[in-house]
Amino acid sequence: ALGKSILAQLPAPEREDYLARHPLNDLTPHTVVDRRRLRDRLPAPDALAVDDEEYAVGVRCLAAPVTTADGVGSLGVVTSPASLRRDVPRQRLRSCASRVSRALSLG
Template sequence: MSGQQGPTLIASVRRAFRLMEAVGAHDGGVPAKQLARETGLAPGTAYHLLRTMVHDGYLRRLEDGTFVLGEKLGALHAGSRDQAALSRVRPTLTELRDGLSAAAYLTLYEEGEIRVAEIVDGPKAPRVDLWVGFEDAGHATALGKSVLRELDADARADYLSRHVLNDLTPRTVTRRAELLRRLDASPRGPAVTDVEEYRLGTACVAVPVRRGDTVGSLGISVDVSRTACLDDAVARLLDTAERVSRGLSLTI
C-alpha cells in the first residue's frame, strides 16, 4: 500500500504546484476551467486541488469564482527573504564572536515584540541561558534596552504598556521612570549594557541595527568577570552593526 501511496502523493503535489504557477501567471483572478485547461488537468482533479489549496490558504477564491494566490504564499515568500538576509549576515556575526570571544546576538523589533533573530555561539563563547523569553525581558537585557532606546516615544510607551517589568535578578530595573532615565542617560553613547540584570553572572552590551525601517540590536554576552572588556568591545560592535544593517537591508 505504501508503495502505491508515495507516487500518488508526489503526483498530487506536482499538480498543486502546476496550479499555483498557473494562478501566479495571471495578474487578476482566473477561473477553474481555464486553470484546468492550462495545466492539462481533468476538471474534477483541478477543482478538488483548488478547494484544498483555498482551505489551506495557498489560494484565495474571489467573489466572482476566480482564483488568486493566497496570503500563506506571501508569508512563505517573506520568510524566505528573512532567511536569505540572515544567511548574509551570519558570517559577520561569526567574525564578531571569534574576534571578541563572546556569543553574538541579533534581535529585531517585529509586530510589537523584541525577538531573537540569530545567535552565534561556540564552545569558547557560550550563549546565555535564555531562561526568560526576550518578549518578556526587554527591560532587563542590553539587546532589549537598545531597541527600546531607538523607538520613538509612542512606540516605546506602547511596548511598556503591554509588558510587565518583571524582577529577574536583584539588579533588574522594575520601575518605568528609572528605566527610561537610564535609557536616555547611557554613558556609552549608542551602546547599552546590562550587568546581571537578566541573569546573575552575565554581562552584555548591545548597539542598534536596522533592517530598512525595522529597529533591531546587535550584542554580545560575557561572564560578569569580563565586564571591563565591554567598553573596548563597543567600537567593534558599532562597526559590525553597520555591516549587519547593510546586509539585512539588501533587497536582492
C-alpha cells in the same frame, strides 16, 4: 541590553505602548522594574546599551543598534562581568552592527 537597545530606537509613542503592555519582571536584584528608571537608563538611539547583571546574575551584555528602513534590531555580546570590564570590543561591536544594518538594507 538587547531590549534596552531596541526600546531606545523606537519612537516614544511605540516605546510607551510596549512598556504599558509588558510588565517589567524582577529577574535579579539588579533588574530595573520601575518604568521611569528604565527610561532614564536607556541609551541614546545610536549608542551601546549595557545590561549589568539585570537579566541574570553573573552575566553582562553589551548591545549595539541595528537599523533598517523597515525596523530596528540589536546585535549583542554576552559575557561575564569580569570580561566586560577588561576588554570590551565596543568599536568592533558598533562596526559589526553597522555592517549588519547595511546588509539588511540591501536585501
